[in-house]
Structures are given as C-alpha cells and as structure tokens.
Amino acid sequence: MVDQLSEAERADALDSLPDWDYNEGRDAITRTVVFTDFAEAFGFMTQVALIAERADHHPEWTNVWNRVEITLTTHDAGGLSERDVELAAAIDAILDG
Ligand SMILES: C[C@H](O)[C@H](O)[C@H]1CNC2=NC(N)=NC(=O)C2=N1
8 A cells, every 4th residue: 555645755756856747636746748749649658558557557647639648646545655756757757768
C-alpha cells in the first residue's frame, strides 16, 4: 500500500517537477504537452504506457491530435504519492531525451 504525500513531501516533489502544475482539488499533478503531429504524440504515449504498465501505475490522460494532457494521482492512496513523482520524472526524461 502506498501512502499519500505529506504537505512537506509534496512541496519537495513539486520543486523537483517544475514542468508540472499542482491540482489542489484532486491532489494531483498535471502537464500538457504539444507535439508536431498525432504520430509523435501517440509515440510518446506508447513509451509512457509501457513504463506505466511495468510500474503498475497509470496516468489519467487525454489526447487530441498532437496534444496530450496528463494527470497523475494515486487512486489507492487518495491523492499524490511517490509513484506519481516517479512516473512524472520518467515522463520528463522521455520529453527531455
Ligand atoms: C490493481 C492495480 O494494481 C491497481 O489498481 C493500480 C493500477 N494503476 C494505478 N494507477 C494509479 N494512478 N493509481 C493507482 O492507485 C493504481 N493502482
């Protein structure tokens, strides 16, 4: 069982994830990425999907053509957990790659 981050832990996590916005209502983090076209967007989603499946931790996301809107929160913890921070860092690594 994974625990929800404390306020202090959350603050540290958000400092390490400058490209992500905090959604207080959901206790979640969000990021929107715009790609050149759908193929690039879907290729990114495929990479994330494989990482998410291996981690058994999955994003909530929408894709419209070249735009992907991602929300990370941990349903089992009722809010943001270390798993979300780890997945966000993995997503950032793909985008910075
Ligand atoms: C049964 C399965 O391991 C759980 O439902 C996993 C799957 N992926 C998950 N993803 C997210 N974001 N939160 C969860 O609590 C979660 N739980």
